[in-house]
Amino acid sequence: MAFKEHLEAVVGSVxxxxxxxxxxxxxxxxxxxxxxxxxxxxxxLDLQAALVEYGNILGQLKNTAQTLKTGAVAELxxxxxxxxxxxxxxxxxxxxxxxxxxxxNYGKGRYALRIAAPKLAxxxx
Amino acid sequence: MAFKEHLEAVVGSVxxxxxxxxxxxxxxxxxxxxxxxxxxxxxxLDLQAALVEYGNILGQLKNTAQTLKTGAVAELxxxxxxxxxxxxxxxxxxxxxxxxxxxxNYGKGRYALRIAAPKLAxxxx
Numbered sequence: 001m002a003f004k005e006h007l008e009a010v011v012g013s014v015x016x017x018x019x020x021x022x023x024x025x026x027x028x029x030x031x032x033x034x035x036x037x038x039x040x041x042x043x044x045l046d047l048q049a050a051l052v053e054y055g056n057i058l059g060q061l062k063n064t065a066q067t068l069k070t071g072a073v074a075e076l077x078x079x080x081x082x083x084x085x086x087x088x089x090x091x092x093x094x095x096x097x098x099x100x101x102x103x104x105n106y107g108k109g110r111y112a113l114r115i116a117a118p119k120l121a122x123x124x125x
Numbered sequence: 126m127a128f129k130e131h132l133e134a135v136v137g138s139v140x141x142x143x144x145x146x147x148x149x150x151x152x153x154x155x156x157x158x159x160x161x162x163x164x165x166x167x168x169x170l171d172l173q174a175a176l177v178e179y180g181n182i183l184g185q186l187k188n189t190a191q192t193l194k195t196g197a198v199a200e201l202x203x204x205x206x207x208x209x210x211x212x213x214x215x216x217x218x219x220x221x222x223x224x225x226x227x228x229x230n231y232g233k234g235r236y237a238l239r240i241a242a243p244k245l246a247x248x249x250x
Contacts, residue, residue, distance in 0.1 A: 046194045053189055057182055061203060064178055069171045071206025078186060081196025107232060 003031035006119050010096075010112040011035050016104020018083070019047050021097050022090065022120055025059040027052040030094065030124075045083055051097055054078050058087050058095055075110070088113040090120045128156035131244050135221075135237040136160050141229020143208070144172050146222050147215065147245055150184040152177040155219065155249075170208055176222055179203050183212050183220055200235070213238040215245045 003022055011017035011033055021032040029051075054076070061073045076087045084100040086109050096117055098109050128147055136142035136158055146157040154176075179201070186198045201212045209225040211234050221242055223234050 050193045050195045053193060057186070061182070065205065068175045068178060068205075070175045070208045073203060073205045075202070075204040077200070077202040077204075078198060079200040079202075080190065080193075080198045083195045 006116050007033040014109045014112050016101040019099040088117045090117050131241050132158040139234045139237050141226040144224040213242045215242050
């Protein structure tokens with residue numbers, strides 16, 4: 001199991017990363033990486049609560065995708081004043097989430113998760 | 126009221142646009158623009174149902190933002206196999222949503238909504 005290396009590859013390549021996590025739809029993180037840099041900006045965010053809430057929403061969308069005709073949901077992004085979050089489905093039970101500061105590299109973040117998701121899926125198989 | 130012009134500016138500048146709408150959090154669209162191009166790809170999507178569902182989720186996030194410490198939600202994006210959707214808050218009661226084909230210009234779409242939202246807010250004031 002090399003979850004950590006895959007998460008390190010994500011946060012190492014995306015400027016402004018503050019947390020990267022593989023989470024189950026039960027809201028429990030399998031592995032979380034929180035780069036130290038700019039930690040003081042992040043401490044006040046209570047990221048864990050936000051990620052659990054957003055994960056809930058992704059789970060909800062996963063279920064409604066069956067009734068909608070727009071196909072399976074692959075990615076969800078919730079961008080607030082203080083933090084950008086990008087979530088990508090890994091498999092039916094897990095997703096990967098990256099939290100960025102508002103001036104972080106959002107496009108690179110989406111790309112890094114797209115690359116990481118299938119690798120994480122193989123680890124979880 | 127010049128909602129339509131603002132929506133036309135969005136779909137005219139973003140490749141792959143299939144619908145752009147100003148909607149209330151009650152799920153009712155104030156104005157919708159559906160460019161004819163590639164309409165056959167889109168007819169099967171039942172976009173209206175998806176947009177109402179996604180709007181619900183944005184409304185839910187708007188309400189939980191008060192308990193989370195990540196600040197007000199400005200943007201939500203739900204990307205599925207067949208359609209990318211970007212939503213941006215206009216004011217407390219309305220949001221603007223852009224639906225794109227999967228190969229549409231996502232970055233340009235986010236930019237166009239960021240520019241359009243304050244203009245739409247002025248129309249709604």
